[in-house]
Amino acid sequence: MRVLIADDHDLLRDTLVLFLNSQGNIETSTAADLPSACDLIEKEAPFDLVMLDLNMPGMNGLEGLKHALKLKGGQRVALLSGEATREIVEQALEAGAAGFVPKTLSAKSMVNAVKFMAMGEQYAPLDFMTAVEEETSHPLADKLTPRELQMLKGLTEGKSNKEIARDQEISEPTVKLHMKTLYRKLEASNRTQAALIAREAGLF
Numbered sequence: 001m002r003v004l005i006a007d008d009h010d011l012l013r014d015t016l017v018l019f020l021n022s023q024g025n026i027e028t029s030t031a032a033d034l035p036s037a038c039d040l041i042e043k044e045a046p047f048d049l050v051m052l053d054l055n056m057p058g059m060n061g062l063e064g065l066k067h068a069l070k071l072k073g074g075q076r077v078a079l080l081s082g083e084a085t086r087e088i089v090e091q092a093l094e095a096g097a098a099g100f101v102p103k104t105l106s107a108k109s110m111v112n113a114v115k116f117m118a119m120g121e122q123y124a125p126l127d128f129m130t131a132v133e134e135e136t137s138h139p140l141a142d143k144l145t146p147r148e149l150q151m152l153k154g155l156t157e158g159k160s161n162k163e164i165a166r167d168q169e170i171s172e173p174t175v176k177l178h179m180k181t182l183y184r185k186l187e188a189s190n191r192t193q194a195a196l197i198a199r200e201a202g203l204f
Contacts, residue, residue, distance in 0.1 A: 006037035007053035034058030041071045048118040054081035099123030140201045151178045155195040156204045
């Protein structure tokens with residue numbers, strides 16, 4: 001079984017190589033960036049699995065993965081990362097990745113994952129894919145009530161008070177009251193300014 005490990009962290013790459021080589025039936029090649037990895041894919045005998053670090057030079061997010069997948073008539077390529085979000089992993093799997101291997105995986109689990117993917121299966125740790133992602137609190141959102149956040153969302157969508165009232169099933173005068181409080185909390189003088197503040201803060 002031939003495996004290519006591409007990662008710009010020398011220690012992690014060398015440790016992975018040690019793990020896999022100790023199996024006796026896995027032959028490894030390494031690269032420190034995407035161009036070098038692609039070069040090896042093109043020039044060497046076919047690999048059973050290519051493992052690419054998500055954040056190494058040349059990757060450009062998932063673009064590098066998609067590029068590597070197409071090389072030499074198609075490759076089995078897995079994503080390797082210590083900080084990928086579930087959304088990125090889902091996108092990678094949809095794009096055709098052989099799987100996702102978190103860098104926190106134990107040596108034994110990693111070897112098993114590599115073998116599993118090299119045999120043609122798709123791998124992603126169940127606990128990672130089903131973990132409830134913590135909602136990060138937002139300093140601006142923390143100032144507002146849920147109702148005020150709904151008002152603000154309506155503003156960023158360019159809705160009038162009448163449309164917001166209809167969406168929220170409340171009266172127009174109630175919307176106006178909420179808006180007044182909202183402007184004060186955001187230190188905005190009008191709806192355009194309030195919507196801009198929300199956009200700049202990355203709220204919606």
